[in-house]
Amino acid sequence: ARSSLRNPSRYTPSTISNTFSTQSLPRSPYFLLNMAPHSKQRRFSSSSVVPESMSRFAFAFDIDGVLLRSAAPIPGAPEALAFLYNNNIPFILLTNGGGKHESARVAELSKKLGVPLTEENFVQSHTPFKQLVGGLQDKTIMVTGGDGDKCRQVAEKYGFKNVVTPGDIIMACPAIWPFNQIFSDYYKSATRPLPTPIDHTNPAHSLKIDAVFVFNDPRDWALDTQIILDLLLSKNGVLGTASEKNGDPSLPNNGWQQDGQPQLFFSNPDLFWATSYHMARLGQGGFQASLQGVWDATTNGAALKRTVIGKPHAATYEYAERVLNKYRAQMLGGHGGRVGQLDRVFMVGDNPESDIRGANDFKSAHGTEWTSVLVKTGVYQDGTKPAYKPKVVVNDVLEAVKWALHQQGWKGKAE
Structure with a gap:
């Protein structure tokens, strides 16, 4: 198990309780539990x-x-x-x-x-994301976390049709992160061409992200933080753009996240989790806290709107x-x-x-x-x-x- 962020009220200003409670459960194959006793060394009798x-x-x-x-x-x-x-x-x-x-x-x-x-x-952290497919099925989403593009594959099995990863983005536009060469071999093994090129000079025909899902613990915190931040500062989720509303004191939240930026979803608030090491290790909640710190420094403490489950x-x-x-x-x-x-x-x-x-x-x-x-x-x-x-x-x-x-x-x- 994992250890959650100590102040969830700060890190989880919104929930998707209603979204998850009003839609039907996903269907999957089922078989009855009708086997004979499984273990010859059971510690119980009845x-x-x-x-x-x-x-x-x-x-x-x-x-x-x-x-x-x-x-x-x-x-x-x-x-x-x-x-x-x-x-x-x-x-x-x-x-x-x-x-x-x-x-x-x-x-x-x-x-x-x-x-x-x-x-x-069986319910894992991102299982409830299945119920969000209906509203985003034909939209472009970015999925991060996990090994290679396994989380992309999970999202596609859930029913999301257009899924990109930070690896896709940096391989298509290496300049987006100056230290791209460090993980280049890793990303080459699990990337795909972008559905739309990144061209900030032509926003109408540039890559637009409608939602960001952190499915699992990110492996490259630096790249993922940079790209998520770019999207949260963008105009209408178009990568490489910046909203003119950012920092406007006449708008709610001083204009931050008021211009069609993508929704941000986290599947797990755990700060720590148990591994083979004798001390608990940072989990997805650590990445979320890190992103929060960068957001606070960038926006002078504006609220970060996101949805956290788990x-x-x-x-x-x-x-x-x-x-x-x-x-x-x-x-x-x-x-x-x-x-x-x-x-x-x-x-x-x-x-x-x-x-x-x-x-x-x-x-x-x-x-x-x-x-x-x-x-x-x-x-x-x-x-x-x-x-x-x-x-x-x-x-x-x-x-x-x-x-x-x-x-x-x-x-x-x-x-």
Whole structure:
């Protein structure tokens, strides 16, 4: 998991809660959870399973620092998921990570964790961007973050038709960033010709960007910062132009972002995340904070209008709850169980500032209680006081599942 920016009110002045809550969920292939017990070394045993007896609660798991640490399974994680899977207890994976398409990520996770997963119970940071395709399908967007142009490929699979990257731009116009030679070999391997040339002398026929999406942690902060800044200062999103409204005190926000500049979207506010290094490393939230600093210096502190999703923001939890309810209805209904109200979701995470804060603050429109469970295998340092207090602190995800089952009066026993 990752650690969020400490002052989200400053860094997230807008949300897309309404956008994400009013449109239908994306469709993807689904298969029922009807396999025989998956692990011969399960740490749980239970009596016969009656699906409707379990229909009142479910789980949401973070991935990094909860299930995996630097791509390797955390001890107990495969057993915990296998138990839930084998006993038809609904769960989703809810992560601020990303950079790959959901289909590739669930295939990778299924192999590592030993439990079949599906896109239907998986939400990563940029998954909700699928619901923005309708308004931007035929527009030109810029996508940044991730390795090579993998995030471009994800955006195209979502349905965006015209997608460019900062690499495309610098290869077409090297002068846009004077230190272009440093990453030139890297960009050559993953760039495409621009759909329209960059020509500031002829704005009507120059490259116009309608929205900027930060899908994943940018690899070249300097280039991405420069190009995003250029677009935020542009006239109508035409790269290489500058709006005459910038700095006009007679206009709202002193004229900044008042002249058709592209919308700016971030998928993840996490400042830090857990890696194989013994100290947490900067994440997408670090890039956002860096861009904010450059924007403040450029505009003398004008507000930076952008939309930020990902944990702990309510829009992400609303989206995740809809995904979970749909998945749960399909799973339990497919087993002949009565699908009643979802009363409780146990959010298991390692990050007090994203996982725990988000679960604590979220107010479900359906009355579902989100209970926060903090594990010690990731960002959170044992012995420190969490910035946001969880319902309980446990050693790892296996212990978290045991605790939750006990809370729900589960009749099985741990071995």
